[in-house]
Amino acid sequence: MPKGKRKGKSDRGRFDGSLHTSDDDSFNDNNSVISNYSENKSVEEGEDNEEYVQEQFEDKLIEMLDGLNQKSSQGRINCIQTLRKALIKKYVPNFVRERHFTICDSIEKSLKKGGGLEKSAAAELAPVISLQLGEEDAGEMVDKTLRPLLITAACDASVGVGARAKCCHALGMMGFLSGSQLGDVLSLMQNLETIFSGSYLKGDGSIPNITSEVANLHAAALSAWTLLLTNMPPGSLTDLIDTKTLPSLEQLSELLESPHLEVRLTAGEALALIFEEGRKDNSEFADDFAIFITEVFKKLATDSHKYRAKKDRKQQRATFRDILSFIEDDIVPDVQVKFGREILVLDTWARRKQYEALCSVLGPGINLHLGENDLLRDIFEITAPIVQAHDAPAHAQQHLERCRKRLLNAAAFKARTISRAKNRDKRSDF
Template sequence: MPKGNKKKGKSTGKGRVEFVTSDEDSLNDNASVISLASDGTFLEEGNEENDENVQNDAFEEKLIEAIDGLTQKSAQGRTHCLEAISTSFTMRFIPEFVINRKLTLTDGIERCLKKGRGLEQAAAAQLATLLCVQLGSGDMTDQVCRDISPILTFIVNDASMSVQARSKCCWALGLLSFLANVDDIGEPMTTLEGVFSTSYHKGDGTVPSVSVELASLHYAALSSWSLLLTITDLSFLNSYNLPSISQLAELLDSAHLDIRMAAGECIALLLEQGRELSDDWLDEVTDELLDKLRQLATDSQKFRAKKDRKTQRSSFRDILRFVENDELPNIQVRFGQESLSLDSWSKKKQYDTFCQVLGSGMNLHLSENYLLRDILDLGEKISPLNSPTSKQSKLARTLLNAANFKARSISRAKNRDKRSAVVP
């Protein structure tokens, strides 16, 4: 808060201008108040802008250093750099910075996928998805997909690779094919289906035994396949002999919660799109399928963890309502001053996938990232200045405080004059 009526100027050590006034000047409250308010205000605002510029410069310097580190000899060092870049892309939306370094990043990701192993390949696949999220849809993302997808496909199909690397490559292959203008989307869908198909029933109708580690791989492949399903013409599926609802229903018997839930959502997606085409898809809903969904929606078997039972029942209640009564989900997601309505299984699947990739940075990208806003039908980006509940800027708050101080000073000066007029 600015101060008035100083007889001697003193340095504050914060860059404020010194004022030296005489006794006559000190009687003029307005002069000192206005001078201090204006000078102090603009200096503080300048410092705030400078601090922000310094922070941005430091952020970019560290990010450039991490990008340069992708060529070092140490595999552990390259992995740390990949993870650092991914974290930066998650927490900030910086498309201009990324566009200028697209070739460097793409080359680095390719080398790490080809020559790396395990954690390094997983980190490179994760960065590939975030790179395309930053670039948005267009020719640059299409080129990244053409360059990296063959390597991702090779790793997904190679059983000698680590399960963690193959899982991340499944996510990356699905999302890159979703974002890019792929000539033949059936190829990545066939690749992904080849992974989770080992969770189908055996030839004798029994449920296969799948380890926890492999279950995570099957879940990643099934989820990525479901994402591509949201942008696929169902008439095209028959030409690739992709799974039917009856085959996907076999996954509902899996011992792993993630696979059961992903299979249930996939069935809902197929029915949602099929019912828009014709009523023939109603025949796909058999009594056996409904019995399985009811059982999962009311499951209370004690050998399952309590949290798993609760999560499963909540998810399959929604799926069952849709399969039986065609009742679509109605989920509202609030972020900042906006709200996102997930009113279809396709939109819910797309939102969940980006949450999986962006994690804690999802809300920021929903507000800033034009690609996500276009995919989820959020419209144009909303400026904070147009928000009725946005906070005042520091400049506006300082000017308001200065005006209030001036009014208080004048009021108190009048009261002091009245107290000095004492009748003898």
């Protein structure tokens, strides 16, 4: 009998949520669950190969979903994080729609009973599910189910500060995507204000002494509040401020005195967005306050205090120069985002805020979703058609065809390698 360690049953097929792949592997690693793959399988047609890759990808997703119910907390966290990364890299609304009950139930359990790290992971996954589902009934159901739990966790002082900040970001994005009634949006904004109001000046006018971690929580709550502000109906902003449903401009300006950079930057963006929305209805919106706040912005745009980090000073000056230019001259610097053959122009503070928030959720997957996700294309009013391969010149088509064949051959070679490796493992065990 040959000596050596034999593989036990528990060592095979066990999924702990980790995927040892690179961005180019598309989850085609040696842990693949594809079985009985024939070496004679034809990959001549691109559609067949795409279907094969899609099936392999969905098999991996199913493994992750199965791992969400394991007893190990770290294993659940790994599965949640891996599932989130996979759904960022690929737009699969049909797959998510068919299993949204299972995913939503797992997120709900993690938010209720999980520790700080598990709550953070679940809060990061929640808005990705909403982005995959779009404006469907399933997306609204996910928002209604998870919103109370996210609010509870965000406002619970016993929960870790980092997890609370993730819940604030999730609340802002899901509230923005859901298109809820105005009353529900205002209620959520008031919950968020109870969090970032901790950075308002004290009753005696002194600056509150908070840690950098708490400051990041306040900045996250204010950022989510500002994102929800972009969904306000036209003409409603002035009335909501006058009736004190929303905080006053004076209260928000107090946040500019915070010693923490993130709070100052987020407060400046919130004020710029309020002025942008207010001036749509009234060109003389808050003119008296504008004179005061302009001086504050000028100081922040030229801040040279040595006790601040050089990088922080540079970022602050650049941001407040843009805000000052808008307050004084109604100029918003155009930012162009290229994805595929299309260009997205961010020419308002509202669009800049929405794009920034989506980037924080999708990361490098933002370009893919801008090209394929109907919800994002509706948000940014992207109507230009996507140029297909058959619209290209003849020489370009030939080049694309050669590239396609190389990719098909590479996929076939990799599939054969995986299949043979499995057979070798079985023979060695025997």
